[in-house]
Ligand SMILES: Cc1ncc(C[n+]2csc(CCOP(=O)(O)OP(=O)(O)O)c2C)c(N)n1
Ligand code: SF4
């Protein structure tokens with residue numbers, strides 16, 4: 152039987168704002184399937200986002216939803232989780248939102264290892280504002296503010312998350328749709344900060360400028376660059392040139408922040 | 423039973439006031455001269471099952487308190503000049519999304535890093551206009567440790583009652599002075615909690631004006647699922663660009679404070695009945711002003727003190743009345759002319775206005791005020 156997305160979508164809130172061919176819808180469906188697979192209760196789940204095309208997601212889904220300010224989602228979510236640790240907290244947002252303006256909040260949420268699942272929709276561009284380069288835009292690529300080619304080096308979000316202390320880090324792409332829900336579900340079940348990077352596409356502002364003739368071309372690229380971690384171990388550096396690793400990149404059990412704070416409370420109360 | 427008394431610093435009194443009001447969450451970032459508020463709450467909040475978190479910066483601190491407030495907690499953050507500048511973005515978010523929160527600003531000079539350990543009163547217009555867009559503002563300006571305690575409690579009450587950010591501003595002098603304070607008994611000061619919905623979850627709308635200009639606010643996780651955004655929104659909480667809805671919403675958010683001004687306003691007057699010169703002073707400056715009034719009276723000059731405790735909304739009506747009665751109003755403040763603009767605006771030329779500003783990190787002393795009164799009179 153086909154999966155029933157309607158169970159989680161807010162009636163009357165579609166159509167969404169996303170362009171035809173935008174990868175964000177694929178990522179949202181993956182998130183919904185993951186939530187379903189984990190059996191999260193709607194009343195006990197908060198979905199928090201920043202600003203951008205990706206960050207419009209919370210308006211469409213039937214949970215406690217918080218569409219915050221540009222880049223601030225992780226910090227709002229930290230407040231929600233600290234105040235009510237029994238809630239499941241999921242953050243969604245774009246690459247610009249999470250790693251440029253929100254970079255500081257992102258790395259510190261990772262460092263605290265607070266129990267939340269951060270799904271970052273990386274289309275390597277500022278989609279909503281019309282295609283300016285983001286910290287994740289490939290060097291040399293064209294954006295509305297890099298018509299001569301992007302001079303900036305590029306962030307590797309997953310490496311950033313691992314370096315900052317996240318204890319579950321995974322990556323996949325919008326082409327690998329069925330992997331999205333599996334990785335997000337694993338992230339939700341993980342106790343601590345889980346970051347799932349979904350490489351997707353923005354045909355409207357990135358594809359056009361960078362000579363992708365169609366959305367299919369963009370999808371093909373995602374298919375071609377992805378190398379599962381297991382396969383990568385058997386490949387040479389040369390073969391891995393220009394590829395990105397997919398699957399669970401890092402997993403570690405470490406004390407979780409709200410549990411650590413529960414110990415602070417116990418100590419303060421003389422336990 | 424004798425009341426509990428203590429010798430407390432203003433910042434410590436603030437933390438104690440927050441606990442009295444039922445604060446359960448503090449998110450902050452250290453900055454002089456406000457840090458003691460955070461330090462005390464890091465010790466005391468976990469004792470009552472509350473949460474303290476030191477965030478990565480003041481923007482994060484402001485975000486964390488808004489997030490926590492949406493789960494139903496009473497929340498506080500405390501900072502000073504550079505920090506309050508960073509918080510402006512999300513103070514605006516709390517305004518438009520109507521999320522109760524209290525922001526303490528222990529004022530130092532500025533702009534920028536300024537003089538971290540010196541007092542100032544130069545954030546008083548920022549408290550009203552600091553974040554972009556039209557929005558209501560409530561700001562309180564206590565002048566003693568005891569008053570910091572009670573005004574912090576009142577700030578929580580106003581934030582919860584009107585569903586909005588409320589700022590408490592006191593200058594470094596009051597924040598760092600040690601004074602005897604009497605702890606009010608539980609129940610002695612009013613403590614207000616936000617209104618929560620009484621309708622069934624399916625009927626709940628987070629901005630439902632059929633309950634008046636301050637709609638009830640459900641908590642995340644309480645069974646009421648709703649959407650919160652910083653975009654202009656309709657009563658159901660979802661974004662809208664429909665002109666009439668945006669207009670209604672914006673006007674309601676100003677009206678909820680305008681209509682309640684009588685209740686929010688709080689002033690103290692000293693010898694203003696027959697005063698020919700009224701000194702308009704707030705915070706620590708008002709303490710020098712009171713001394714000056716006594717000295718001037720000894721010399722036969724009929725001086726009086728008008729001390730706003732609620733600075734925003736501005737006490738327009740009463741200041742206009744005083745301007746009609748008095749020959750002059752003198753405004754001393756530790757800035758280069760901020761609240762004096764407001765006094766001039768409402769006095770409409772009915773009396774002379776004298777201004778005395780000081781920004782060298784030293785308090786305004788009574789002698790300066792006395793000289794100014796004599797000059798203007
Ligand atoms: C403080 C602030 N600065 C700038 C903006 C403008 N802005 C809105 S969305 C956005 C970029 C979004 O890019 P990303 O997070 O990658 O999401 P996408 O739209 O690509 O999904 C920017 C710069 C804003 N809303 N707020
Ligand atoms: S602009 Fe790009 S990111 Fe935004 S909805 Fe369109 S395709 Fe998606």
Ligand SMILES: [Mg+2]
Pocket residue numbers: 245246247272273274275276277278285
């Ligand atoms: Mg993007």
